[in-house]
Each structure stands twice: as structure tokens, then as C-alpha cells.
Amino acid sequence: MDVYRDGMQVRPVGGNALLIEVDDPLAWFAHLDAERRAGRLAAVDIVPGARTILLDGVADATAVAATLRDTRPPSRPPSSSVPVELPVHFDGEDLPFVAEHVGESVDTVVATVLATELRVAFCGFAPGFAYLAGLPWTLPRLPSPRPRVPAGAVGLAAEFLGAYPTASPGGWRLIGHTDSPLFDVDRETPALLYPGRAVRIVAA
Template sequence: MTSVQLRPVGADALLLEVDTPLDWFAALDAEREAGRLSVVDIVPGARTVLLDGVPDPAALAARLRDWEIDSAPVPQEPPIVVDVHFDGVDLPFVAAHTGLTPDAVVDVLTGTDLTVAFCGFAPGFAYLSGLPWNVPRLQTPRTRVPAGSVALAAEFTGVYPTPSPGGWRIVGHSSAELFSVDREPPALLGPGRTVRFRAA
């Protein structure tokens, strides 16, 4: 049995506070695809799932309150491979923080299948989970992080899709196009997808 706390958001949205957001996202998305759930968008977060564009939030809340989901692994599409040059300015810090050599850090980064836990911060930015570390952010964020920077913060990894401020620890860079309005879907990395880094 899974637990869920339901909170209304405005007139036509629900926020679900759950322990396993990706399991809920997959189950709700399957309901939408099967035509059993009317919702405009399903947005997973670190501890939540937002259902936006709900015609009758009260009725849906009543339906979901005692809902049980199958937490069995969902069949995965092939991993998205992202080529990375591991030349980031913070790689020595991450190595020292984890007690590894820089080469060993790269081995872990390229040998771990990462999962897109949720997306946010900027269009195309995916929060990737699965690493065995918790890396502290910079005390003072950089005013500009170059597009393509591969970086770590807390338990997450991410690739900056555009230049922006940021306080994550940069370990490398990639030329992958993470977001394009000419692609469907525009974001390369979506919730639940598996991502694998490959040393370029």
C-alpha cells in the first residue's frame, strides 16, 4: 500500500505528496494513455507529482486517496547515451570529497545507469538520480555556467542545457542538444528515462 497526501492547487490542479514520485508518474501516465484519466499534464518532482488541468479535482482526489499503484519496474526504453568530456573544474573537489581519484570518479559516472527523477530549473534540465554520493553545492553560485556543463549537487547530476547561473560542481561538458523547440518532445531527457554517460 502506498501513501499519498493530496493538496488542491488553484482551481484545476492537484499536488500529490508521495514517497515514490516516478512510480506514481508512470502509473498515472498509463491511466492517461488508456483514457481513464483526464489531465493536461503530469509533472513529477523530488517528492511530489503535480496533476495539472484536472476537470474535477475533488472527484479525482477521492479516487486517488485509497489508490494502490504497482511499484514493479516499468519496462524501460533503451538508455539515452550522453557523451561527456570529463574536464570539469570541480572534478578534483568531487574526487577529494568522495575519497576517490578523478579517474575513479569518472568510472563511477560512466558505469552507473542514471534515472531522470524530474525536470525543472530550465527547459531541458533533468535531475538525474542514481549516484552513491551526496555532493555539496558551491557556497557562492557561479554567475554563468556554460551550456553543456555536467555537474553534481546533493544526490543529483545534471547537464545545463543553456548558459545560466548555477551552484553545482562541474565535472565535465557535453555537446548533447538537451532542448530544441524543433524536436518532439523538445526535451531530450524526460522523467523515468535511463541515462548513461560515456567518456568522449
């Protein structure tokens, strides 16, 4: 493991991948994706996580690691795309808990969600499940997950907002639901929400 400037850590993963630990994965994802698009970074895939970026399929991991060592931490760029609108019915059973936890009224919680432009930080857990960043709160998960959360349920956990593309167990604090299809294998891009995409929640 090598530790670079500002605490960034780079670990080799096999022979042709690097795992990068950074403070702002969204900023680094945007920077590395732009470098790849410009032909300055040869990588098959760039996978952001909550605190990491995986560079997979790099031809020369040593050279890429050296380049990272000399790269100043990028600032998060403004969104370059029109936000996708995600209509939400604010009827979640955990809305009162969320309001009490953050010290606001339910109406203020809803207004804050509607007024905040979110960004998909990373995807995981299930196909089409996106972790949206940008809200000012941090929410605890349920002490025990619900055995079944219905498809389309919208919830909060830690600093993220997420919507369940399919029914599954889950421990997020539910604030509502959306009728939008979040994952469709017949679409050109199956996942409606993908890393870096700007998202605006609108009242359904």
C-alpha cells in the same frame, strides 16, 4: 490537505489540479502516466518534482483524490526504453572535490557515473535542464553560484546529475561537459531529456 497511506499528502491547487507529496515521485509519475495513457486518469498534464507530482487539468479533483487514497504506493518500474546516450568529457574543475567528498578516486567517480543507468526524475530551472537520479552520492552545491556556467556543463548537486542546456549562473559541482544539444525548439521533442527517460553517460 489530506494525508493518505504512507504519508502521501494531497493538496488542491485551484479548482482542477492536485499537488501530491510522495516519497518516490519517479514511481508515482510512471504509474500516473500509465493510468493516463490507458484512459483511466483524465489529466491534461503530469509534472513531477523532487518530492511532488502535480496533476493539472483534472476534471474532478475530488474523485481523483479519492482514487489516490485507495491506491497502493507503486513500485518503480524497470526502464522500458533504450537509454539515450549522453557523451561527456570528464574535464570538470570540481572533479577532485567530488572525489574527495565521496571518498573515492577521480577514476572511480568517473567509472561509477559511466556504469550507472540514470533516470530523469524531473525537469526545471531552465528549458531542457533535467535532474537525473540514480547515483549513490549526495553532493553540496557551491556556497555561492558561479556567475556563468557554460552551455553543456555537466554537474552534480544533492543526489542529482544535470547538464546545462544554455549558459547561465549555477552552483552545481562541475565534473565535465557534453557537446550534445540538450534543447532545440526545432526538434519534434525540444528537450533531449524528459521525465522518466533512461539515460546512460558515456565517455566522449
